[in-house]
Amino acid sequence: MTPxxxxxxxxxxxxxTARPAPAPSAHGSLPAFAGIPPGTLPGSPPAAAPAxxxxxxxxxxxxxxxxxxxYLLDQGLHRAPAPRLHAFPAGGGTGLRTEPSGAVVPxxxxxxxxxxxxxxxxxxxxxxxxxxxTDAVCRLPSAAEWHYAAAGPENRRWALGDTFDRALYAPPxxxxxxxxxxxxxxxxxxxxTGDVFEWCADPRPGDPCGPxxxxxxxxxxxxxxxxxxxxxxxxxxxDALSCLPYxxxxxxxxxxxxxxxxxx
Numbered sequence: 498m499t500p501x502x503x504x505x506x507x508x509x510x511x512x513x514t515a516r517p518a519p520a521p522s523a524h525g526s527l528p529a530f531a532g533i534p535p536g537t538l539p540g541s542p543p544a545a546a547p548a549x550x551x552x553x554x555x556x557x558x559x560x561x562x563x564x565x566x567x568y569l570l571d572q573g574l575h576r577a578p579a580p581r582l583h584a585f586p587a588g589g590g591t592g593l594r595t596e597p598s599g600a601v602v603p604x605x606x607x608x609x610x611x612x613x614x615x616x617x618x619x620x621x622x623x624x625x626x627x628x629x630x631t632d633a634v635c636r637l638p639s640a641a642e643w644h645y646a647a648a649g650p651e652n653r654r655w656a657l658g659d660t661f662d663r664a665l666y667a668p669p670x671x672x673x674x675x676x677x678x679x680x681x682x683x684x685x686x687x688x689x690t691g692d693v694f695e696w697c698a699d700p701r702p703g704d705p706c707g708p709x710x711x712x713x714x715x716x717x718x719x720x721x722x723x724x725x726x727x728x729x730x731x732x733x734x735x736d737a738l739s740c741l742p743y744x745x746x747x748x749x750x751x752x753x754x755x756x757x758x759x760x761x
Contacts, residue, residue, distance in 0.1 A: 562592030563608030582619035
């Protein structure tokens with residue numbers, strides 16, 4: 498018998514639903530997380546049962562310019578501002594620059610800055626995207642969860658202790674600074690006090706949850722000076738559609754429980 502040559506195999510059809518991932522940024526494309534243990538959340542009404550958390554993970558730094566830009570590239574949202582989600586203010590302290598063509602692009606040397614100019618809705622959209630990428634439930638922390646994580650196991654007044662260190666928390670600045678070099682709190686979280694305010698999930702009491710309502714902010718920012726504004730317990734608010742150069746956010750993640758095996 499004469500051996501026959503098998504017909505050539507057809508190349509696999511391309512997956513038209515797949516999108517090539519953008520190149521990781523210099524500061525990592527996805528945030529790192531620290532584990533926050535179970536415990537009683539602060540701020541519970543005296544007459545109510547204390548609210549508890551079963552623990553969660555919180556990003557070790559505010560979301561950076563590099564991380565947010567990675568998301569924009571992945572979703573094809575990097576070409577123009579989207580007022581409901583984010584602005585693209587290029588200039589000093591933003592981590593963005595304008596090219597001669599007029600395109601706004603990230604500055605690689607500054608991609609570790611906290612991203613700002615993101616609305617509350619834009620922060621939530623990033624969290625939802627990150628959850629899909631990591632198979633976790635990602636969202637903004639509540640003000641109580643943020644306070645609990647910032648205060649650490651010793652329930653500190655500021656993230657790094659009960660004494661306000663102005664040189665560390667509130668140095669004279671006109672723009673954000675990278676948080677990677679800031680000392681971590683006992684849970685490994687950096688930049689919880691100072692630098693930029695951070696969006697939380699909560700609406701201001703009495704405000705609607707629709708467009709135009711206000712949302713909680715925590716942590717203080719380079720725009721404020723008095724120590725009380727930086728306390729872990731202090732809550733500011735801003736309109737949910739605000740795109741401001743001193744408001745950022747960080748992500749809370751909860752790994753969903755493993756599915757139970759089907760009964761025999």
